[in-house]
Amino acid sequence: MNWQLFSAQVLAGTANGALYFLVASGLTLLWGALGVVNLAHGSFFMLSAFAGALCIQTWGPEIGLIVALVIVPLAAALFACTLEMTLFRPVYKSAMWGQLLVSFGLVLALNNIARLVFGTQAISVAPPKMLSGFVEFGGLRLASYQLGVLVVTALVALFLWRLLTRSRTGRLIRAAVDDPQMLGAVGVDVQRLRTMVMGIAALLAGIAGVIAVPRGAINLGLDVQIIVIAFAVIVIGGLGAVWGSLAAALVIGIAEAVSTMFLDQGGEVVIFAVMVIVLLFRPTGFRTIAGRD
Amino acid sequence: MGQFDLRRAAPLLLVALVFCLLPLVISKSMLPEATRIVVLAGCAMSLNLLVGATGLISMGQGLFFGLGAYVVALGTIRFGMGYGAAAALALAICLPLSIIVALISLRAKHLFFGLLTMAIGQVAFVFVSRNYKLTGGDDGLVGVVLPKWLDNDLAQHYFAIIVLVLAGLVLLRLLASPFGATLGAVRDNPDRVASLGGNPKLYEIAAMVGGGLLGTVFGIVWSGTEGSVEPGLLSWVTSAMLLMMVALGGRSMFLGPLIGAVILEVTRAILQSKSTNADLVVGIVVITCAVFFPEGVGPRLQQLFAGLKLRRTPAQTPAAKTTEMGGRA
Amino acid sequence: MSAVLKATGLVKSFGAFTAVNDVSFTVNDGEALAIIGPNGAGKSTLFDLLTGRKTPDRGEVQLFGESVGHLKPWKRVKRGLGRSFQVSSVFPTFTAEENVQIGLMLASGRTWNAFARATETQKDEAAALLAKVGLADKKDVAASDLSHGDQRTLELAVALSTRPKLLLLDEPTAGMGREESRECLTLIRNIAASESMPIVFVEHDMNVVFSFATRVMVLVAGQVLIDGEPEVVRKDQRVKEAYFGEDI
The missing domain is CATH 3.40.50.300 (P-loop containing nucleotide triphosphate hydrolases)
Known part of the structure; x- marks a missing residue:
């Protein structure tokens, strides 16, 4: 057993999982607490990645990355809020179908826009010099950038935890996951809450998109690729369960990465196999919300 | 409850007639595109047996569509089978497969059910696209061997229309039957069905088998009219597109999926020959329809026609009691 | 007893x-x-x-x-065993008569019939049952359009359809x-x-x-x-x- 390879795969898988978590956590809250399903969430991730790549190409791997981390997620959040207010609000009254249609149309349109703005070539950029090497740990060489990804994600997760447990908005969101009906009954401005959560979700996806850039090729297939994985994470982790989605994302990321050592066609099949198996035994995912579908 | 009579079948036959006359008005090079629309419309209609009639949001219809297409392609290209024999084989495989898929995915409800169907479809997609030796991998397979009578564009076009009409009539009959009514009841209120002596899951499984078989039928037709297959047919992108056709056209209307298919594909076909930005326009069209006709374009058209009729014969009662999908919109 | x-x-x-x-x-x-x-x-x-x-x-x-x-x-x-629900549990997209017909069909095991015409199946029995509960004049009204009281009565009729x-x-x-x-x-x-x-x-x-x-x-x-x-x-x-x- 090649421990070096194994550890590299586990690290890569964990870093993947961290990204999946960032993308999926916002989506699971949006869906679980507010009943908003947005198929175009993956598009936010992809657009953020392209924008981040552009920043890095313009200002270099160090400054560019920092600039991107500051601007891009905020821009993504703003963009998402605008879309929510103009396109999603009119369709909330028709259950979920309107949202599915609108977001499907957005996926098509945004992908095309990405192609027009950023071109069809996949983009690869180098990580910042400080993080492009390796770290020695217990006889294993671990890629510094991957560790960087973990650090950033951990910070974001911490912030998310504070938001959910300390702020009023956060507590409302958590309560709504357990009882979606309650929000309207308590007199909360549900409309504003939806816009806010959509913005937060896009912010998280934006961060994920930017830090994903130095890791691999940014291409036009990312939107579809990541949304499928995000749904798998939500299903396995449980609807509305942020920490469930963290666990699920890590499991998926590591399983996906490690399986490539043993299986030729590992990767995506493993994700879906895990999804099917988990759902067979627990149809509501890791977290069972009592009395809910 | 649905009715099976000339009045209900007429729109379907009318549409079929329009498609039959198309070769006379459009250029030869556009004919395969029109045929493609017919087949996709049929597949979307078969999906609506699950979505509109039974309330099951399946995101895995591509699995059965691709199954039909691939079995015919593999059968005729690799194993020298005849088109009919390969078709029969595809259906024979579909039957147990649809039951298995139903048993797995019906463990969950609503959108989770849909995501499970999507996952199963993706597993098939990945399997097919990675197995170059067996399935031609990402490149797919070309050169489906067709019987002599199916060897030209025109014949393929009429073949597709005939299958569409037959499948449509079968669906209409099914929806007008006690079984069809029960599917609607399961959609409306499964608990009530349970308290009246029916096991809702059995009906959902039956619906999935029906939808799967019909989806495979149109996959078989696709293989014949396209002459080639590629793994994307099985992917969730195809499934999502079929679902969008249903949603766009209106899931509560029998011809809704067909309307959705026409809107999506005609837009795409017209644009693809003129620019590379078809997706953008199609996306905008979909968004616009979603915002202005959230229940689908079809039901809105129906309302318009009913309104027109009212003006001519004021004695008619406007209350649309029941829709074709076994209940009321 | x-x-x-x-x-x-x-x-x-x-x-x-x-x-x-x-x-x-x-x-x-x-x-x-x-x-x-x-x-x-x-x-x-x-x-x-x-x-x-x-x-x-x-x-x-x-x-x-x-x-x-x-x-x-x-x-x-x-x-x-027959049961009615606290929150009206009828089939909203079907008419009152069709609601009862569905109950009758489930009781008589006709729900797997894919060939008969549903609207004709046990239509008279359904009408009779509706008459018994006093909803005969509303049999062609969609269940979701009925008044609350009528819906509760329909609820009763549907519960009775399985005898x-x-x-x-x-x-x-x-x-x-x-x-x-x-x-x-x-x-x-x-x-x-x-x-x-x-x-x-x-x-x-x-x-x-x-x-x-x-x-x-x-x-x-x-x-x-x-x-x-x-x-x-x-x-x-x-x-x-x-x-x-x-x-x-």
């Missing part, structure tokens, strides 16, 4: 919350048992246990002398005004008499309860407080306290 329904030691908990706590009772032929109690007393959960919608943690339910074990609801219907031998009614007059409630109750009483069907019903309206029930069972916090004749229950001090001094 033979025991039509016998519940023994039923217990059901959801996590730390015990909804039904050791409930036992018997329903005999010809009886009309009213189950009353404050909100959250576990009445609907009890019904779910009786019909098989939920499985008890402990205890047993016997229908017509035979244990039903963990039989699913649709199997219990075949044994003669049950024991009827469980969960707050049949919920949301009805005084006059409507009285009509509904008269209807139920007539049907129970003409079909000689035992009935178990959950109710909040005390007038309804005491004008109709042959026996009253009081459920508080998942436990049976008292089970006996209406007049006895009415005068019981503990029952009065349970209702916080309400004049019952």
Whole structure:
């Protein structure tokens, strides 16, 4: 057993999982607490990645990355809020179908826009010099950038935890996951809450998109690729369960990465196999919300 | 409850007639595109047996569509089978497969059910696209061997229309039957069905088998009219597109999926020959329809026609009691 | 008199919350048992246990002398159990007549027929049943368009379509005004008499309860407080306290 390879795969898988978590956590809250399903969430991730790549190409791997981390997620959040207010609000009254249609149309349109703005070539950029090497740990060489990804994600997760447990908005969101009906009954401005959560979700996806850039090729297939994985994470982790989605994302990321050592066609099949198996035994995912579908 | 009579079948036959006359008005090079629309419309209609009639949001219809297409392609290209024999084989495989898929995915409800169907479809997609030796991998397979009578564009076009009409009539009959009514009841209120002596899951499984078989039928037709297959047919992108056709056209209307298919594909076909930005326009069209006709374009058209009729014969009662999908919109 | 329904030691908990706590009772032929109690007393959960919608943690339910074990609801219907729901549980996109037809079709096993015409199937029986409950003139109205009171009545008709031998009614007059409630109750009483069907019903309206029930069972916090004749229950001090001094 090649421990070096194994550890590299586990690290890569964990870093993947961290990204999946960032993308999926916002989506699971949006869906679980507010009943908003947005198929175009993956598009936010992809657009953020392209924008981040552009920043890095313009200002270099160090400054560019920092600039991107500051601007891009905020821009993504703003963009998402605008879309929510103009396109999603009119369709909330028709259950979920309107949202599915609108977001499907957005996926098509945004992908095309990405192609027009950023071109069809996949983009690869180098990580910042400080993080492009390796770290020695217990006889294993671990890629510094991957560790960087973990650090950033951990910070974001911490912030998310504070938001959910300390702020009023956060507590409302958590309560709504357990009882979606309650929000309207308590007199909360549900409309504003939806816009806010959509913005937060896009912010998280934006961060994920930017830090994903130095890791691999940014291409036009990312939107579809990541949304499928995000749904798998939500299903396995449980609807509305942020920490469930963290666990699920890590499991998926590591399983996906490690399986490539043993299986030729590992990767995506493993994700879906895990999804099917988990759902067979627990149809509501890791977290069972009592009395809910 | 649905009715099976000339009045209900007429729109379907009318549409079929329009498609039959198309070769006379459009250029030869556009004919395969029109045929493609017919087949996709049929597949979307078969999906609506699950979505509109039974309330099951399946995101895995591509699995059965691709199954039909691939079995015919593999059968005729690799194993020298005849088109009919390969078709029969595809259906024979579909039957147990649809039951298995139903048993797995019906463990969950609503959108989770849909995501499970999507996952199963993706597993098939990945399997097919990675197995170059067996399935031609990402490149797919070309050169489906067709019987002599199916060897030209025109014949393929009429073949597709005939299958569409037959499948449509079968669906209409099914929806007008006690079984069809029960599917609607399961959609409306499964608990009530349970308290009246029916096991809702059995009906959902039956619906999935029906939808799967019909989806495979149109996959078989696709293989014949396209002459080639590629793994994307099985992917969730195809499934999502079929679902969008249903949603766009209106899931509560029998011809809704067909309307959705026409809107999506005609837009795409017209644009693809003129620019590379078809997706953008199609996306905008979909968004616009979603915002202005959230229940689908079809039901809105129906309302318009009913309104027109009212003006001519004021004695008619406007209350649309029941829709074709076994209940009321 | 033979025991039509016998519940023994039923217990059901959801996590730390015990909804039904050791409930036992018997329903005999010809009886009309009213189950009353404050909100959250576990009445609907009890019904779910009786019909098989939920499985008890402990205890047993016997229908017509035979244990039903963990039989699913649709199997219990075949044994003669009928149920109506507290929140109108009709099929909203179907007309009143079609609603009853669906019930009839399920009872007669015709639901797997893919060839007959659904609109014609058992149409006369459905119309007759609707006439019996007084909804004949509304048979072609979509269920979602019916008034609340009519929906409750349709709920009753649909429950009767399976020709049950024991009827469980969960707050049949919920949301009805005084006059409507009285009509509904008269209807139920007539049907129970003409079909000689035992009935178990959950109710909040005390007038309804005491004008109709042959026996009253009081459920508080998942436990049976008292089970006996209406007049006895009415005068019981503990029952009065349970209702916080309400004049019952």
